[in-house]
Amino acid sequence: IFEKDSTVNCTAEVLYHLGNKNAAPDVQFTIEGELKNTDEADNLFYNRIKSLKNELVAENIPDSYGNVPPEMEPIRALAWAASGYVIWKNSNENTKYQLAQIKHVKQVKRSDEYLEFDYMILLHENVSQEIIPWQMTVLWHPQHGIEVTQNSRQPKHV
Amino acid sequence: MKLILIFSALFGAALCLETFVGHQVLRIKIKNEEQVRKLQFLETLEHLKLDFWRDPTKPGHPSDLRVPFPSLQAVKIFLESHGIPYSIMIKDVQQLLDEEKKIMLLSKEQERSTSTFDFASYHTLDEIYSWLDTLVANHPGLVSKIQIGESYEKRPLYVLKFSTGGSNRPAIWLDTGIHSREWVTQATGVWTANKLAEDYGRDPSITAILDSMDIFFEIVTNPDGYAFTHSSNRLWRKTRSINAGSSCIGVDPNRNWDAGFGGSGSSSSPCSETYRGPYAHSESEVKSIVDFILGHGNVKALISIHSYSQMLMFPYGYKSEPAPDFQELNELAEKAVNDLAAVYGTKYTYGSIIDTIYVASGTTVDWAYENGVKYSYTFELRDTGRYGFLLPSSQIIPTATETWPALLDIMLHVQQHPY
Numbered sequence: 001i002f003e004k005d006s007t008v009n010c011t012a013e014v015l016y017h018l019g020n021k022n023a024a025p026d027v028q029f030t031i032e033g034e035l036k037n038t039d040e041a042d043n044l045f046y047n048r049i050k051s052l053k054n055e056l057v058a059e060n061i062p063d064s065y066g067n068v069p070p071e072m073e074p075i076r077a078l079a080w081a082a083s084g085y086v087i088w089k090n091s092n093e094n095t096k097y098q099l100a101q102i103k104h105v106k107q108v109k110r111s112d113e114y115l116e117f118d119y120m121i122l123l124h125e126n127v128s129q130e131i132i133p134w135q136m137t138v139l140w141h142p143q144h145g146i147e148v149t150q151n152s153r154q155p156k157h158v
Numbered sequence: 159m160k161l162i163l164i165f166s167a168l169f170g171a172a173l174c175l176e177t178f179v180g181h182q183v184l185r186i187k188i189k190n191e192e193q194v195r196k197l198q199f200l201e202t203l204e205h206l207k208l209d210f211w212r213d214p215t216k217p218g219h220p221s222d223l224r225v226p227f228p229s230l231q232a233v234k235i236f237l238e239s240h241g242i243p244y245s246i247m248i249k250d251v252q253q254l255l256d257e258e259k260k261i262m263l264l265s266k267e268q269e270r271s272t273s274t275f276d277f278a279s280y281h282t283l284d285e286i287y288s289w290l291d292t293l294v295a296n297h298p299g300l301v302s303k304i305q306i307g308e309s310y311e312k313r314p315l316y317v318l319k320f321s322t323g324g325s326n327r328p329a330i331w332l333d334t335g336i337h338s339r340e341w342v343t344q345a346t347g348v349w350t351a352n353k354l355a356e357d358y359g360r361d362p363s364i365t366a367i368l369d370s371m372d373i374f375f376e377i378v379t380n381p382d383g384y385a386f387t388h389s390s391n392r393l394w395r396k397t398r399s400i401n402a403g404s405s406c407i408g409v410d411p412n413r414n415w416d417a418g419f420g421g422s423g424s425s426s427s428p429c430s431e432t433y434r435g436p437y438a439h440s441e442s443e444v445k446s447i448v449d450f451i452l453g454h455g456n457v458k459a460l461i462s463i464h465s466y467s468q469m470l471m472f473p474y475g476y477k478s479e480p481a482p483d484f485q486e487l488n489e490l491a492e493k494a495v496n497d498l499a500a501v502y503g504t505k506y507t508y509g510s511i512i513d514t515i516y517v518a519s520g521t522t523v524d525w526a527y528e529n530g531v532k533y534s535y536t537f538e539l540r541d542t543g544r545y546g547f548l549l550p551s552s553q554i555i556p557t558a559t560e561t562w563p564a565l566l567d568i569m570l571h572v573q574q575h576p577y
Contacts, residue, residue: 064392065280066550098543100393122393124546126467127516129410129431131393156429 008033016093024089042142045074049115055107056117062101075105078146079119082138085148087123096126103133115140120154132156178255180227183211183248186237190217193242197221200236208233222247277349277558279551280341283313283385286348286378290316297355300368306376307446310399313381315446320354320373328576329372330569331451331460331531336411336443336522337395338383340465342539342549342557347377347463349558350565363566367573371458374450380411380443393547397441401428409435412464413520414444417528418476421519423512434520447522452529459533459572460526461565466546467515467538468506470495470564473527475511475518483532484510490571491535494564501560504540511536533572537561 012029048071049056061076062068068076079102087097100122108116116139123132133154139147188194197214200206206229212222225233237244248254275289294301300320307315321327334347354373357364367373378384382398396408406429413424416438420426424434439445451457472487474480481487488509495506507514511521515538526534540549540557549557 062545062548062550064387064548066545066548066553098546100546101548124393124543128425129395131431 006036008035021092025091027088039142041074046115046142049107052107055109057106058102059104060101061105075117076102078117078138078140079105079121081146082119082136082148083121083123083134086134086136086151089151090153094127098124098126100124100131108137113141114144130156178226178251180230181224181251182227182230182246183222183224183251184233184237184244185247186214186221186223186242186244188214188217188219188221188242193217193240196240196242200233206232224248224251277345277352278555280345280554281348282388283378283381286344287314287316289348290318290377293318293351293355300358301351301355306450307442309380309382309443310397310441311382311385313385315376315381315443316378317450318351318375318377320358320368320375322358322368324370324372326454326456327370327372328456328458329374329454330367330572331374331376331447331457331526332463332565333376333379333447333461333522334463335377335384336379336462337464338380338387339393339395339547340539341387341547342465342554343463344378344384345551345554346539346558346561347375349555350562351375351377353558353562363570367569371569371573373569374454374457376447379447382443383408395431396433397443399435399441401433402436404428406433409433409441411441411444412462412522413518414438414441415448415520415522415525417521417524418474418519421476421517423476423517423519423521432518438520444522448525451526451531457526457531458577459535459568460523460531461535461537461568462522463537463539463561465539465549466541466543468504468540468542469514469538470498470506470508471511471514471523471536471538473510473524473534475515475521475524478512478517480510481527487533487535490533490568494567497563497567498560501563502556504560532577533568535568537564 009032010029011032012027015026017023017025056075058072058075061072080099083099091097102119102121104120106118108118110116116137119136119138121134121136123134124130125132133156135150135152135154136148137150139149186197188197194214194216201208201210207226208229209224210221211224212220214221275292281289290303294303300322302319302321304317304319305314306317309315332347332350335344354364354375358368359365380397383394383396386394386398394408396410398408400407401409410424410432413432413434419438420434425432427433435441439448451460470491472481472491491508495508498504498506511518511523521536523534523536539561540553
């Protein structure tokens, strides 16, 4: 799993529905050991965004050269997690999706304690080689976790 | 007031550059002792400001003399009237100096380029094309640049030829950047070409290979696409050819080859990333390579480099039937990926295209194999999806460095197994 200095093994059983092609695959997984505790980093990020005067806006993460500014790493991690949900919902045995890039991200102001981000991401599908724009609305709170409240495939830019 | 005086004095001194305009260097053929004495006398005439480059010593030994323009006539009359034969070695000393200066400046620029070319960053098409010339200039006698054709948008398609001589020696073909968004491949191509040039004569393997074979290396195989990834869409894959009757542009150059062309591993839709094109070899970027390889007639290996996925593959992509040389190709692939992993631990999978990745029709590698090129391989370099096409430039050199032993394994095997 995605962490710089530590590797955690994860085994998963993925069942593709041959009958219903539109159903997301069944996934049963086991994580060997424990995932690193990120409470401190989560709270730091949460407070930083909460205290912003203006809503966060960013684009092209990573940029053309693969660079991700350090302060954008959590934004990227959030997108990675959220896209995992989108990918899971849209996978079948003939697809292999990866998050290619965050084209655009905009924070949406909320009156409650959650952070909300409106993402436009690009998914790379490895079999067709297509780059698919996808919109997703992501809700997050350090203690309550992540939720993708809305997501939709976007038309490809010709 | 004093300041102005000082400045003007310095200014004057700075402008007082000695010039050799019109000065000539004469080669004087001394026939006897008397002529030696006459020349020695000439030397004493200080007002002539003569500069002997080679002193008059004895008969049979020429003397070289630089004569300032104002003294030319006098000196020539002196020599002629005394029957001393001479010839003009340098007609205008200043001209020679100016040319020399130009050459020095040029080589300084080139020196700057080779030592300042940053292999650890991504470059524009112009920068890479200009670097090709630098490489050739720095390794004359080993590397030359040839043009095999033009892209759709009329950009030159350049191939570097590495050769130590011979006539139509068995050759290895390498290409990077056929899919323009795979930036780590063009970058690896530049590093690798440089490595080939630098290591010839130093590394025994490369020396053995280049002493009996030629290497042809096309670094930017899809220049139109590459330019487009810089100017407009970083994730552009295909060529930039216009498709009749469609607003969608481009053909997948790795589905356009005449091997299983039109099969299920490619698309018939111009808007698709795997669009095969209207017919096989419709793309000039592809046709140019086809013509080159067939025209050459002695290409023994082809390695086409892509990213990403970390795989090393060989034919077939368009059918599941194993290639006749499957076993040998598979064993060599295994050795290569093991040697690659030995560098930084990067894990590659390997096998035929259809087994390892997916069905793909009309690929470079399948075409080469079916046209007499037994050792046809395709690499998918780093990574496995974390950055994908947007691989950070900090990974360029590690990627190139680890891929090098794998390339060497294949090339050595080819060299040691002539067919």
